[in-house]
Amino acid sequence: MQAAIRKTQASWSRFRYRIQHQGLASALNLGVSLWHQILDPKTAPPTRREARITRQRFLRLLERDLENVEQGIYPAELLFQFPMRDYLKIAPEGFAELVRVYRSKRARASRQVSILGNTDEFPRYYLQNFHWQTDGWLSARSARLYDIGVEFLFLGTADIMRRMALRPIVKGLSDPTFSPRVLDLACGTGRFLLQIRRALPRARITGLDLSPFYLRHAAALVGEDDRTAFVQANAESIPFESESQDAVTSVYLFHELPKDARRNVAREAFRVLRPGGRFTICDSAQLVDNDELEAFLTRFPAMYHEPFYKGYLRDDLAKILEEAGFKVVESDTHLISRVISAEKPA
Secondary structure, three states: OHHHHHHHHHHHHHHHHHHHHHHHHHHHHHHHHHHHHHHOOOOOOOOHHHHHHHHHHHHHHHHHHHHHHHOOOOOHHHHHOOOHHHHHHOHHHHHHHHHHHHHHHHHOOOOOOOOOOOHHHOOHHHOOOHHHOOOOOOOHHHHHHHHHHHHHHOOOOHHHHHHOOHHHHHHHOOOOOOOOEEEEEOOOOOHHHHHHHHHOOOOEEEEEEOOHHHHHHHHHHHOOEOOEEEEEOOOOOOOOOOOOEEEEEEEOOHHHOOHHHHHHHHHHHHHHEEEEEEEEEEEEOOOOOOHHHHHHHHHHHHHOOOOOHHHHHOOOHHHHHHHHOOEEEEEEEEOOEEEEEEEOOO
């Protein structure tokens, strides 16, 4: 009897999950299509073939998310993590930001970033309005609106694509009962830190980011305790001792970096990892083994200010990691993201 009840509950959970995300994606797709036409009317809409491929990848992503829960990679509560109520509260401010983004793009204002204090602590490439967002990474408003903007752009799948990085992280920690030291580079608003905390409740987690505003937002979201810390620093120069971390992660960082900076971050991740530890990256898909996405991926920087994205598309992450000394153990594409995990040789 109890087994039958659990099976029914699991089936209902899967059904509710699919309905929630397919409905959300369909609703957001209308808004995103309109927004793209406003932002760049010269850009051709997706072809039927591209739309069909994207739909197939979207369904596979949902199925993989459910499989990861069934295999114990992370708890089922993460399936319903989407904070709709919180996003609705700041939706009016989000719409106002869309107007500012439109104006910034029309004016080609890629460097209108205002910050009090000394800007010498930030590399020059960092002081830009990435995605045309107001203040770039350097304001509390930017941090407050970032997640709703990303979920709008990715049709409600941003958190799901982040979760795909949890699988190689959990698998790479051979003993789940101990308290692994996990360092998340460019932790941003802390959405992925929250997922790590749910998947690895015993882990000692550190979120590192260059923006003090995003760090404050992350600390408020995740909370600070004796197992969670936040550090303001450049991932090109991590202020930690060598071999001090059991796992290092990075979500949506590498496509925002110049070519040399990507390699500097990979070398630093290699340095701070213990032998046998893993560096897991979740980022935009690349052109390697993704010919069917080429038209979609190359359209993206035409609409949004992504100064290093074109170079990133052809700068194979696997080769970057191997150059740094890693051995790549997993690489897969999930919808329009790529998850790659590499091990530091023991």
